[in-house]
Amino acid sequence: MSDAKKTTIDSLTEEQKAKIPEYLEKFLAIGLSTAPTDRKKAENAVRRSYEYLSKKDPNLCIATPEFVWAESPMAGAVLAAQFAKGSTDVTEKEIKDQAEQASYGSFDAYWVSTYSFIANELPVEKDELCEISEEIVKECGVYWTFHDLVVLTPKPTSIVMEDKVLHNTEGPALSYPDGNCLYAYKGSIKGSLMEVMMTSKNKE
Amino acid sequence: VKKRRKIYWTGQYEKSITGLGLAYMLSKKIDRQLGDSIWVELNLALWGSLLEANKRLKRSIKDNINNNLLNSNIT
Numbered sequence: 001m002s003d004a005k006k007t008t009i010d011s012l013t014e015e016q017k018a019k020i021p022e023y024l025e026k027f028l029a030i031g032l033s034t035a036p037t038d039r040k041k042a043e044n045a046v047r048r049s050y051e052y053l054s055k056k057d058p059n060l061c062i063a064t065p066e067f068v069w070a071e072s073p074m075a076g077a078v079l080a081a082q083f084a085k086g087s088t089d090v091t092e093k094e095i096k097d098q099a100e101q102a103s104y105g106s107f108d109a110y111w112v113s114t115y116s117f118i119a120n121e122l123p124v125e126k127d128e129l130c131e132i133s134e135e136i137v138k139e140c141g142v143y144w145t146f147h148d149l150v151v152l153t154p155k156p157t158s159i160v161m162e163d164k165v166l167h168n169t170e171g172p173a174l175s176y177p178d179g180n181c182l183y184a185y186k187g188s189i190k191g192s193l194m195e196v197m198m199t200s201k202n203k204e
Numbered sequence: 205v206k207k208r209r210k211i212y213w214t215g216q217y218e219k220s221i222t223g224l225g226l227a228y229m230l231s232k233k234i235d236r237q238l239g240d241s242i243w244v245e246l247n248l249a250l251w252g253s254l255l256e257a258n259k260r261l262k263r264s265i266k267d268n269i270n271n272n273l274l275n276s277n278i279t
Contacts, residue, residue, distance in 0.1 A: 010239035020249045027250070031258030053221050061211060061221050077269045086207025099270035101212035103223035107262035110255040114246050115230050124237045133226050142265060145221045147209035164257040166264060174261070182268060189264055 009122055016121050023117045030138050031109030032161070037141060037154035043067045045135040046143060046150050052132055066149045071178030073102070073142040076153040080144035083151065098144060105140035106155050112137045162186070169200045 047064065054063040068083075070076035077098035081090040084098075112133050119130040144151040158175045160166065165187030166173035172181035172193075183190045185199045213224035220228065235243075251259070 008239050009237060010241055012242065012245060017245075020246075024250060024253055024255065028254050028258065031255060031261070049221055049226060073265055073269055080210075082205045083208045084210045086205055088205055096270050099266050101210065101222075102266070102269070104262045104265065105223070107258060107265060108223045108227070110251055110258045110262075111227055113250045113255055115227075115234060117246065117250065118234055118238065122238075124234055126233060129226065129230055129233065133223075133230060136223070136226075142269075145211045147211060149208045159261070161257060164254065165260060174264070182264060184264070187260065189268060 009124070012122075019121050020117065023113050027109045027113035027116070027137075031106055032159055033106055033138075034156050034158050038139060039069065039152075039154075041135075042139040042141075042152055042154075043150075045132070045139045046145075046152065048128075048132045049136065050150075052129065060147070061145070062148045065146070068149065068151050070151060070153050072176035072180035073153050074180045075178055076142055076144060076151050077102070080151045083144075083146060083149060101144065103136075103140075103143050103145060105142055105153075106137050107142070108133075109137045169196055 046067075050061050050065050051063045054061050068079060070079045077095050078090065080098045080101070081094040082088050085094060112130075115130050116134050118124055119126045141153040141155040143153060154177055156174050157177055158172065160168040160171075160173045163186075166182065166184035166189070167186050168184065170193075173184035175181035183193050183196045185196045188199075190196045190199065211221050211225075213220050213222045213228075220226075
């Protein structure tokens with residue numbers, strides 16, 4: 001941490017530039033991963049962030065939170081709303097509020113890619129935070145953080161894309177172990193497969 | 205269900221355990237060490253490239269939790 005240069009870095013060397021595609025490939029694979037979620041590794045990754053933060057501010061969180069799993073972000077949002085309220089009787093608004101309060105795990109690979117490149121390839125001052133963030137996006141789906149508890153969800157079981165956007169005219173474009181899924185036509189989210197098929201037919 | 209203290213990103217507190225909180229802490233540590241031209245280059249090469257697909261996925265999931273549009277087979 002102390003061997004870093006104190007001056008601002010203003011340009012990349014050719015050698016550093018040549019490394020960018022490697023990070024692009026790695027984090028694209030992480031961000032679109034549908035590999036089975038290793039729950040122990042996912043819990044360990046998030047636990048590391050709790051250990052890191054609890055050292056900086058013991059009031060913020062404990063070092064060893066309890067983990068509760070839900071099988072999709074939607075199911076996770078319901079659980080998170082229940083824990084936040086302390087009741088199983090939660091409103092639709094309380095569930096919807098969880099969208100802004102979630103951490104997005106593997107879906108945050110795009111920004112972590114940049115910091116991973118910087119931390120690993122450039123002579124910057126750093127600590128283990130980047131490594132922790134990298135581990136989280138590699139191992140975790142969407143999750144919700146509480147002082148002493150984490151609601152975790154697995155990564156999707158399938159993602160179907162065309163031209164970099166969600167698209168599938170034959171089934172879900174993205175799905176989760178519990179059957180929760182998204183239907184999409186060329187990046188536009190639809191309410192059902194029937195709606196996708198109707199859109200497709202109208203476009204033709 | 206026991207009530208738990210939620211931790212979420214408010215944009216006003218630099219120590220947050222959330223994904224955005226970690227991003228904020230990383231940016232506080234690292235951003236000042238890099239010049240603007242580096243950011244332009246890296247953003248174009250990484251964020252603005254194929255990883256845009258990943259960012260769009262995040263938006264879709266977020267919108268769908270918010271709009272309650274995820275289709276469930278669970279009753």
